[in-house]
Amino acid sequence: MISMNNFLIDVNVLLDAIFKRDVKSVVVLEKLVDLGRGLYITASMIPTLDYFLKKHKADKNKFKDIFFGKFKVITSTGKEGADAIGFMDGEDALIALSFKRVCPRGVIVTKDSSFESFGLTVYTPVKLLPFLEDSTPIKDRQIPMLDLQAEYRHMLEDIDHAILNTVAETKYILGPQVKEFEEKIAEYIGVKHCIGVSSGTEALVLSLRALAIKLKGQEYFDRSDEIITTPFTFTATGDAILRSGATPVFIDIDPLTYNIDSKKIRAYLARNSSHVVGILPVHLYGQSCEMDEIMAIAGEHNLFVVEDVAQSFGGMWNGKKLGSIGNAGTFSFFPSKNLGVFGDGGMISTNDDKLAKLMRMLLKHGGKDKYNVAHIGYNARLDTLQAAILLAKFKYIDEFNEKRRKTAEIYNKELSGINGIVLPLNHELSTESDNLYHVYHQYTIRVLNGRNDQLQTHLKERGVSTMVYYPVPLHKMKVFEGKMKIFEGLENSENASKEVISLPMEPLQKDEDIAYVIKSIHEYFKN
Amino acid sequence: MKVKAIVEGSTLKLKIPLKFKTNEFEINIADEYLQREEKTVGIKFLDSLWETIGDLPQENVNWKGEWYRRLDDKHE
């Protein structure tokens, strides 16, 4: 079977199905809905549809609610309109050109032959039916880690509208969408302030700089000031500590959760507490660190806590959203994150008014305004355009996080019992924490006996993408040489970096694709 | 009696016997098909759309022809 995922239903087929005129059109539509395929029309088709609905006295509001629950409407650009005039049938050309932009490998279902010159696959309902009923395995299946195209298509109307509106409004810098986004997310996370910034990295740097100004009355921390963090994270976490002037102290992870081991934080502080100013826990892969314990330690030693929530938007610890527990939380909206933009973006959350004020100054050159500059600042604003996209995508985040959890549940169930891999700890079931809400930014397994390269190759040959987060722990990177402290051994981090593999995790992934990943892993371990 | 009808590639389970391949026959299949008791998600979707529509056209319609005629009338 060929893999066909996205279908534009031409108006004649659509009307035949909607007005029950032709059984094949009905059957094709039924099957496509049953198979969960993407269904599209273009905005240019709406007037025709509208006319026949009106003529037959349809309840248009009801129709609208039901129809647009399944069909996405593609916007046509002015350029596509102008290009369409050059073709035999301009109306069909406009449909084809716009559909092709959104779904380059899409299929047009039509009874017209005029669609055939656009390099798209074109079928009549009759010709398409046998393919939809064919259950032979798909050839050349490709399963990406994440499918950003599918996600864009899923939110098409909201996103196109947000982008076009924002571009037309021209309030590109700190426009109203930034404020709206900040307020919405502050309410969602349960904090007083959310501050949009240009990336997750800048969110970390700004948080630490604001803390240095607030706590020490100086622009940067001193090299003698220590900030405790994990070496098993993205470079930016440790790098931000250096950029704030402080020294990172790398403390090993818990080998089961991959998060910093709070027992070891305690052990370090028991011996060397005098220079430590703060803790920077990273909620890795979507799972919270042990925040009660970390906050208790911080309280006992008078330390600040900045949560790196880059990978855990929407995640929770004991009913509290991550980013609302420490003095500040930092978020990344890098495209691959659970909530991602179309470029770079980030955010800081905090309940501290003074910190919020400082962060707002730092993100625009360090002053209340351009001519009253008090601090060494940055140009680190969140673009209005990215904020508008975030507002459009935010609607879907809870549903998508739930879908990630469902996928993880399937992986957990179907991969359990394979000798030679360790599944992620289902922390939610352990007695240590109630109510931990894991949002599975990554579903990461550990492959034992040095076989992870082989497993990755095996999966790659079958079209299944995997990634290693992270192959090099931070203390092995040159940038930290002579600028870090290491507590005891970091074996757990080093072992993890040799053994972990993250599997495809896409909220819109089809069940059959998840099943295929699972089957491919089983195949490897049978040999 | 249960028979399997192959209608130009589509496999439909039918309760009525098959005789000819005519337009009329296709309408029969349609009715039978659409009145199935276990309804799939797709048919539920279409069913709910049909419920919003007043009078379904009885005769065959040439959608495009009618649409263009209507445009002509509108702009004449």
Ligand SMILES: Cc1ncc(COP(=O)(O)O)c(C=O)c1O
């Ligand atoms: C744990 C962690 N911290 C910080 C960052 C930095 O975020 P950004 O890429 O938005 O600068 C990332 C992701 O890239 C991350 O995964």
